[in-house]
Amino acid sequence: MTSRQRSWWGWGWEDEALDAEQRRKLAAAVAGRLGRGDIEVRDPVGLADLRLREPRVEPPAGLGVRWSASIGDRAAHTFGKSYRDVVRGFAGDLDCPPDAVAWPADEAEVVRLLDWCADAGVAALPYGGGSSVVGGVEARVGDGYAGAVSIDLTSLDRVLEIDRVSRAARIQAGALGPVIEDQLRPHGLTLRHFPQSFELSTLGGWLATRSGGHYASVYTHIDDLVESMRVVTGAGIAESRRLPGSGAGPSPDRLFLGSEGTLGVITEAWMRVQDRPRFKGSAGIHFPTLAAGVDATRAVAQSGLFPTNCRLLDGTEAALSAGAGDVGALLVLGFESADHPVGPWLDRAVELCRDHGGTVPDGPSLSDAAVEARGGGRASQEGAVGNWRSSFLRAPYARDALVAMSVIVETFETSCTWDRFDALHAGVTAAVEDAVARVCGGGWVTCRFTHVYPDGVAPYFSVFAPGRPGSEIAMWDEIKAAAAEAVLAHGGTITHHHAVGRDHRPWYDRQRPDLFAGALRAAKATLDPAGVLNPGAVIDPA
């Protein structure tokens, strides 16, 4: 166990936050980018100055579950980590804290907690790493509850069993990404699911929200890595059979995947793991225009080559986060394998890109971990590809610092079929640029691809604009609404891998078939008869 302290309002570990010098440099860069003389860098409200609503309920001692109603614990569990969450935390604007935070130590304690919540009419909010960016873990539950308890599952953090032959592992749902990998590494295995939130998100959170890893193709969502799941519902424990594939009725697991805690609390799952990759290959491919990059990426996505990384960055993103010069688009392309050198795969993908006008200034790069371990080989993380990767993982920490400068900095994402991408990209960009200009007087909207499919793509947009201290939430909400309306109008989904939570409800409710919502509500009524499981997320209780 670590004794590192996590920020109660910001993204991550306090000792990983930008230091004073880094913040000063960032402020100078922001000032330059926004064309301002100076940037005020504010401080967050201190924990000692927070005023939270008095707790309305507390878990009875008889449950035998560790819990807390301290200001610090409640504040840290009040929000997820979206931009609006961090801004509200930073400002000390915590209007809906949970009444208590509980840390069940095992599944039996989860059962007792849920039983008590049902009996007492207390909303039960499953909480993993707390990295939701859609209001998925917050106690915004309406008036019908006696209180709300955040159920922090991070004590359920062990890899319980490993099946080396089938390459599978039984893992508790509260294990954070690095905690899982630390336990698999000695066996030469990896789950290889790396969302940007990896450091502070859990297996259970990934399953409940249909998380997307950084894997660009084939097995993109965590859904595809599940053999079986165990879920504590309000009506008992549901456990599916461990199977590599099945056609026996509708998939039980697929009902719980994406249910975001509204049907039950996932306590463990058998997951498909992999041998740790040995052979790698990558290339940073420059395109003169975004359109050329899109066509090349589509060709790679439809080639059956299945790259592990296939992220197209538009010109602005290429310059900002990968240091690539004056290009229309940059494709960060990668292949990995535990079994075979990936040269033929990479060569063909690069050839497809060249056919579409791409160039490879640094040349493709291949590496073999076994050779490198003996002192040979060439590092594969140089140049634009390496720059992009470190920038990717540090981004949430930088955002905390930007919040202190009242910069509006947030992302939204979607997916659409390839035939709709051009219109969606143009329409969404125009709508958001218009909103940014209207609301903020100017700003930037950029786009990259996070995942590619033979039939479509998952575009990921970033917004960067000057905010007015105290008005950031209202400003962002107006921009977000414009973005979401444009996404839906152009045939996209309100989320490819950020989930629904409470923030996406207005658009999700229009996107999903009404009859499916009815079926889901009926299912919820049987699994959560008291209606206490994460009310307000995804669907309302019947």
Place this chain on the structure above:
Amino acid sequence: MTSRQRSWWGWGWEDEALDAEQRRKLAAAVAGRLGRGDIEVRDPVGLADLRLREPRVEPPAGLGVRWSASIGDRAAHTFGKSYRDVVRGFAGDLDCPPDAVAWPADEAEVVRLLDWCADAGVAALPYGGGSSVVGGVEARVGDGYAGAVSIDLTSLDRVLEIDRVSRAARIQAGALGPVIEDQLRPHGLTLRHFPQSFELSTLGGWLATRSGGHYASVYTHIDDLVESMRVVTGAGIAESRRLPGSGAGPSPDRLFLGSEGTLGVITEAWMRVQDRPRFKGSAGIHFPTLAAGVDATRAVAQSGLFPTNCRLLDGTEAALSAGAGDVGALLVLGFESADHPVGPWLDRAVELCRDHGGTVPDGPSLSDAAVEARGGGRASQEGAVGNWRSSFLRAPYARDALVAMSVIVETFETSCTWDRFDALHAGVTAAVEDAVARVCGGGWVTCRFTHVYPDGVAPYFSVFAPGRPGSEIAMWDEIKAAAAEAVLAHGGTITHHHAVGRDHRPWYDRQRPDLFAGALRAAKATLDPAGVLNPGAVIDPA
């Protein structure tokens, strides 16, 4: 449209059935295999001699839907095409025929039919190609219904729209496999979903039963090829949004996939299609023992090479259906691509097999359709691989002839994780051999793999044994029960791709989580409030 006549009791087209000479040869082969002097070859009951229960209901003329209550139409829609179905049809033992068969010409007619069924308390049985092998289309619906109507959807048989950019097609659910491919071929596209029933099964049937294609890895089930679906339920029409991937709540499509007509009638779907493959490579690899073949197959399945074909046949199957001599196991391995030559993929897979003791008597074979079209190249369907393929597609016709000889010939299939395969194979084989010996006095049980996964495998068992005329059903039922019990006891699923229907209910009901069944029944109550949709399949109405 074809004017070919389909057998009302047997598998397929009457002009494809074995002719007199082929039947004579088959009878001689069976006599030899069973060690008998001669084999009686009986004739099926004639249509004119069938006696069916009088129709209890008929669709009112006001519906405007074409329908029939003729003996021939009702008889042809009484059963699916399992062994027990063909035996009962052959004998004229049709105790639960539908009261009428209806052919809706469009979705509006489906709506009117279902409305009438709900109002009149008539069981509505969606019927695609009628190839169910699990009693999925038969009017065994209990006493609570005024009658039963088979809803034949094969008039909904068009590819409605093609999106070449995204490689997707909107296809009506009643289109048979060849009808779909005929419409996609001019566009250079293919759905590439080839179950053994391909010739006489429909898109809607595949979706409703989570069909497995002949593709051995990656995208095995039809589930993975779905962008969106349109379903007529008893509460209205549900349509999902066309997306390449999404994380917005539990997947609506996954609720209907595998629902086997109990939640609604699928009328159309946007499906992911592919460019027609140009490059092919294959090898028939011999192993001294089944165990060596299993280990090699697992290595290939876990390599990330994603073969399109990866079927391991045990020694008996290798000899019988591929003409391979004295081997412990034969691996039929294939790669295909529309984009690139598959040499590096095939070479590495063969190398993995050689590492596990495999040999390649005919050598690996590569081909390029473009080169072949110019008169060059080498056919890739020679030797054991080609023998296996033609045998695969002709098998259902041969079975019809074997039924006439009172041979018990049927298959069952499952999937399990790799760690359980050895015990499952040994346990299931022993249980079924024991049952076959007890019931039939002897017979054969063989095994092959139909699909492989990184974490497990789908074994497919075939049974061949002498039956006693008139007792075949009871004999097979005893063997099947022994097989199903052993499969479940060893951690398998009751079905990997044959669905649940009515025949698998006793074991499916033990396999699936009870709480999931409750949720599914609740969902059904909202989508089929009258409880008339395919009652008895998968789940009972609440």
